[in-house]
Amino acid sequence: MAQVNLLDFDASGLTDWCSAKGERPFRSRQLLRWIHRNGESDFGQMTDLAKSLRTMLEGAAIILPPPVVSDKTASDGTRKFLFDVGAGNAIETVMIPEAGRRTLCVSSQAGCALACTFCSTGRQGFNRNLSVSEIIGQLWSVSRLIRASDSGDDSMDHAITNVVMMGMGEPLTNYENLIPALRLMLDDNAYGLSRRRVTVSTSGIVPAMDRLSQECPVALAVSLHAPTDELRDRLVPINKKYPLAELMAACRRYLEFAPRDFVTFEYVMLAGVNDSLADARRLVELVSDVPCKFNLIPFNPFPDSGLTCSARDQIKRFADLLMKADIVTTTRKTRGDDIDAACGQLAGLVRDRSRRTEKATFTHPAFGRVSKTIPLEVKR
Secondary structure (H helix, E strand, C coil): CCCEEHHHCCHHHHHHHHHHCCCCHHHHHHHHHHHHHCCCCCHHHCCCCCHHHHHHHHHHEECCCCCEEEEEECCCCCEEEEEEEECCEEEEEEEEEECCEEEEECCCEEECCCCCCCCHHHHCCEEEECCHHHHHHHHHHHHHHHHHHCCCCCCCCCCCCEEEECCCCCHHHHHHHHHHHHHHHHCCCCCCCCHHHEEEEECCCHHHHHHHHHHCCCEEEEECCCCCHHHHHHHCHHHHCCCHHHHHHHHHHHHCCCCCCCEEEEEEEECCCCCCHHHHHHHHHHCCCCCEEEEEEECCCCCCCCCCECCHHHHHHHHHHHHHCCCEEEECCCCCHHHCCCCCCCCCECCCCCCCEEEEEEEECCCEEEEEEEECCCCC
């Protein structure tokens, strides 16, 4: 009989599994704490569990995250992890350290099917959704690695203080696996993060936004990137299915249940594409009835993108116009760009099943000889 990976269970699922094995509910809570709060993978070390339970677990279960095959640290302290998720696919996860907090940027898919023109992940195609264990396994593994290197540093209660679902993939198109992972992040017996400290970023999957507001309302970030449907159709193709009017209405509905009283709009700054003051004025009109803040993201280049970042002075003028309209606006500081860990640069290794790309073979230091996707066509 195949062993069950306990990282695939949230609290409810673990309780059901333990119950089916004849164990009382409090045992599942103990087990949850050992796995997630303590980061323990050896059942023999779970000393407050009955010996009979530990023996059963050793035969029936495993605690198995995807293996870390690369761990790089940038000059600013940002760390990028490469996880092997099998069949030649790898995903990237980024930890961003700041004063009093550590934010983990978590991936939800191997690749991405949405094909946003300014995103390296979207340019390489899509392979599959990640499982619950592969999503939460990123947090589990990085938390363990950080605790091991903290050297007794008690300045923070948790190895990771914030999680943003902004890595590779569109989280809301992997909804069924996303929700148990989010519940583990929030569970006091697991990672104990508040809803305000867990953020899901979406390109605008409207029906799933509505479901999320009812089932697990966490902080919401929306990848906006354009003030009109005409431009957004080109930059964020999912806009053709869920245009801006529907997206803004979904944001208003979400705020009725959200832990924050605003939506964060992410807006990548592309020179000569979406960065004019006329674009800024259109944005002010677009979001006039949506409580929000803007996070302006200087475009991080990647090979053959055909795009460049807006000039620093233009970003400032753009931000000033939004702020004059009483919209809280920040410009994201580029982090980890010297190891390709900045926003929009995550690429990993993906065997594309969407057939948007053709393959080229190259040698990767962690994987050996592998296939890397190369864009067939770039629409400008």
